[in-house]
Amino acid sequence: MSPRCPICKKAVAPRAANPAFPFCSTRCKLVDLDRWLGEAYRIPAEPAGDGAGTPEEEP
Ligand SMILES: [Zn+2]
Numbered sequence: 001m002s003p004r005c006p007i008c009k010k011a012v013a014p015r016a017a018n019p020a021f022p023f024c025s026t027r028c029k030l031v032d033l034d035r036w037l038g039e040a041y042r043i044p045a046e047p048a049g050d051g052a053g054t055p056e057e058e059p
Helices: 026-042
Strands: none
Touching: none
């Protein structure tokens, strides 16, 4: 059984001949990294306070 690229599902070259392993290419590696970072950014940071007065808010 040969490994498949998790991004595009193509066959992946062996690790020895493939610097982007376990992806088929550097492009797919970057796509995965981009997705991963995107998800990380989507996780909301800790709430900065419970609405204890926002200066920009006008009545
Ligand atoms: Zn790929």
